[in-house]
Amino acid sequence: MLRYIIRRLLYALLILVSVSLVTFVLFYASSSPQQVARRNLSAKNPTPQQIEEWIHQHGYDKPRWQQFQEHMSQLFLLRFGKSDANGEDIWERIGSGAPASLLLATIAFFGSLLVTISLALAIASFRGTYIDGWGTFLCVLMMSIVYLVYIIAGQFLLGKLLKIFPLAGYQSGVQAWKFVMLPAVVSIVGGLGATVRLYRTFFLDEINQDYVRTARAKGVSEWAILFRHVLKNAAIPILTTTAAAIPTLFLGSLLGESFFNIPGLGSYLRDAIDSQDFAVVRAMVFLGTITTIIGYLLTDISYTLVDPRVRLE
């Protein structure tokens, strides 16, 4: 187990460096230091001298390879430094953006897990009936609607007509949950169709197993079968699919946040990309990759907790 984790971590290190290299190459392919300097200098018409100075200050005049090495060593020490655009401390900005992202992502993540699993279990318990057929068809209908329509419809219905939630924006403190509810609801409903349909097949795979028939023959109630046996055994495939959502817990949803003007980490990253703020982009991509890798690792480890038969080699 320990050897497995160590080997995985070493591989993760390689992936981390490679992702940073890809970011680095993509950045220099899309813009030059001169462009970045011109965008980020406060003066309207900077003189060539000012630009040179800015580039020198931020270390973008060194040889590319040396730059990359320096970036990497700083990133691995978690010293993200200051934003290229406004000199803001990146850690501070992450600290102020994280609560909003975390709140939104946690509600969306656990809310969606709860709703999809119960709906899928309900549909699976009606397997072979009209309810099952129409439920599955409804799922296909729902997954064919583009996410944008969910956002617009959610804002229009819940925000404008019923006035339950504010349309967009954010306010920290006690009021925060109000602003986060609409994006969370939209994200739960938007992902509902595809996920419920997928989980339904996971449950059906288990329901058709021999042990379920045995349990039923021994007179175990249908509820106990569904919750005690089927749900537990379907946990592995479900865990695998939820792993992909774990990074969003930290990074925030890039799309959701920018659509609803929530100043979380997702919109921070998007703004940084828009303003070619390389210091922020590389720090956020680095953190995002770390969380992705940790997410996958945690998933693999949690297999052993759910299923004692799984041994990690």
Add this chain to the structure above:
Amino acid sequence: MTTLFPLLQNVLPLVIVALVVWVVVHARQQPLWAEAYRRLARNPLAMMALGVICLYGLITVLDSLQWRDTTTEEPKTVLDRLFAHVPQERTYSAPLATMTTGEPQLHAVQGWHLLGTDGNGKDVLYQALKGCRTAMIIGGFTSLLVTPLALLFGMSAGYFGRRVDDAVQYTYTVLSSIPDILLLIALLLVFGHGLDKLCYALGITSWVGLCRLVRGETLKHREREYVRAARALGVSPLRILARHILPNLLPLVIISITLGFSGLVLAESILSYLGIGVEAGTGSWGNMIDAARLELAREPVVWWNLAAASTALFLIVLAFNLFGDALRDALDPRLRST
């Protein structure tokens, strides 16, 4: 490629349609496919979905066949010519309305607009139909780019294993460790905007899934008896891959392309909405939905733009989802969703 694409853009839909027709005709001669075809033909939902796909294909072809207009010297497609007589209004007008809306002084509408007009007075039906071609090119061209790539890498990783497998796995792990949307934004910044660039960027993010699938399947087939027999008889690896393993992977690949198509169309609309999709002037449902967001806040509410674009998008995505499911049921009984 950049200079070639405008020309290619109009030939492309025709090529894709021809390719699909060739595959269908060719495939019917084989027992597995003929059986699948019979199953599909018995499934009314699948046939309806196929009908919708064909309709969209037809509109795409109509919007791709073009020749120079004698008066303006501008190339115009068949679709443009069909709508040439629809007059332009001053501003918004509701579907089939006789008066415009949303301006202080209302004016009479000059033409007949089934789905109303947008803020610039353009016919919404025409705009929505213009979106077809963009969506079909995004889905079709990207699949055309991705499939050979994913097959090549996936099959060689699965079959040769060791170093090759390590390299391929490493490549897609790196790519999938970057959030998709982030990678797309970065790639589009590098490539620039445009329909072709969007296809390349979507190709880079979407080959990973298919490659993983192909690799896994090849791993399974590598140890099957028919492959071992071929190896024992001294058949070269290339020939084993091309003549023995590839035909067995094809059903799975075709199913996943069909199901992936809808994902690509959806991605295009989201990216256009974010302002990094196709350039202005190219018909796009994402751009229409983007504009509609502000229109809902107007008084009276302008809903027809949103309704037209999202319905057009919904129908094609639904059709591909349903048809993909039916295809899976028909081609691979083992994969059948219970």
